[in-house]
Amino acid sequence: MTTEVRKSIQKKQQIVNEVKEKIDRAKLMVIFDFTGIDANAMADFRKEIRKKDAEIKVIKNTVLYRACNGTELYDKIDIFRGPSAVIFAYEDIVTAAKALKEFLKENESAKVKAGLVEGAYATPEKIEELASLPSREELLAQLFATMMAPVTNFVRVLNAVPQKAVMVLNAIKEEKEKQG
Template identity: 80%
Template sequence: MTTEVRKAIQKKQQIVDEIQDKINRAKLMVVFDFTGIDANSMADFRKYIKRKDAEVKVIKNTILYRACTGTPLYDKIDIFKGPSAVIFAYEDIVEAAKTLKEFIKDKETAKVKAGLLTGEYVTPEEIERLASLPSREELLAQLFATMMAPITNFVRTLNAVPQKAVMVLNAIKEKKEKEE
């Protein structure tokens, strides 16, 4: 083997190692077919999703296949056919799924192939369901509202007692004034 071939193999192995690291760190990894998406749209999508603590990579299928060694995706050979891009979501997995769904909804030929959710295989349908969940902020708002409801009702009840007493005293005062 020549030195150039060794260097090429080492470089490819380094790329595979980097992808494996991303797979291990990501809470959600989604492989999708980006057919029909122009380069400018993909660049805009990359910038947008980066703000969501996620990233998009276009990866050659052979390299992606090697990087998926030891994961449930490794046995799903059909995933590694056609153009493939991968989203690695490191924090808010619902937001990443929603963003991808929104991005490819108008693209007729682009579609989700499969993914990994905390290391477990997920189908395109499951990723679709994940994208339909409320966002983290919406869930926190709902939780806060649920936690505040008993307190709010208690305060209203406490407030009602003196308010009714004042109304009764005011009615008595008005009645006495009319009598005079």
């Protein structure tokens, strides 16, 4: 084997290792077919997805297949046919899934092939479900509102007691003035 061939093999193995590291680090990985998407739309989507602490990579299927060794995607060989772009989301998986859903609405020729959510295989339907969940911020707001409801109600009850006492005293005063 020549030195050039060895270097080529090492470089390819390094690329596979880099993709494998991204797969291991990502909380969400979605493989989608980007057929029919123009470069400007893809560039805009890349910018949008970066804001969500995620990234998009166009990866050769052979590299992606080898990097998926040891995951639940490895047995699903049909996923690795045709053009493939991959979203890796490292933090909030719902916002990345929502961004992909919006992108797919605008670009109907693209479609989700499959993905991994926290390391578990996810069908396109599961990823669609994930995109319909409330975002982390929305869930936190709902949790905060739920936690604050008893406190708010307690304060209202405490405020109502003096108000009612004042109203009763005021009624007694008015009654005495009428009588007196």
